[in-house]
Amino acid sequence: MRLPMTMPATPREAELIQEELRSRLDLVGPGERRPARVAGVDVAYADDRLAAAVVVLDGVTLQVLDQVAVPGRVAFDYVPGLLAFRELPSVIQALERLSVTPDLVVCDGYGIAHPRRFGLACHLGVLTGLPAIGVAKTAFVGAYDEPAHERGAWSELRLDGDVVGRVLRTQDGVKPVFVSVGHAVDLDTACHNVLTLTPRYRLPETTRAADRLSREALRSASAT
């Protein structure tokens, strides 16, 4: 499977691409579903080099089923709102080299909780056709109330009067994470899965595994 990704030359062109792809978004999905395989993606950087990593975990045991790392070079500067153009080229390549197809992809960032309602997770989902969600560590857009301090507590993330995500506490007393739908999955399902993926730490095991692999891949590439 060859998934081409258009690389814009300017931020303005990137916004136009987002606008076009946004028409292909599925914000509902098939309904409640326990994914058998959940993938986590992340990217590590060092100067103009980078390493994208994808790790697929069993949805129940959280054991690693498959993982792929792809080294590359930065092809787009970081611009808030345009993160997908910086990270996805290499992430898509890694996904294509997977030997198993994930039922859900957990991204490090946002889905529709985005200035133009089309964040990293939406872009990845539309391009691959895979259900995708975004789990971010800090706020980007939207307003919210602080959720209660126990694990599982949450509050709505609103943007211009719309609910675009949830501020979810994954462990008692730790800072909450920001969950938003990317593609082909609903918000309830997204949050249920995030809680399943956080039996012990604040961040999903998928994210933690992909983070470790991307950094290690960057290191072994340096030693070459």
Added chain:
DNA sequence: GCGACAG
């Protein structure tokens, strides 16, 4: 107009 701004 001025700041804020996923990773």
Added chain:
DNA sequence: ATCTTGTCGC
């Protein structure tokens, strides 16, 4: 994202 020591707690 990345640059970084010590420190508190299980």
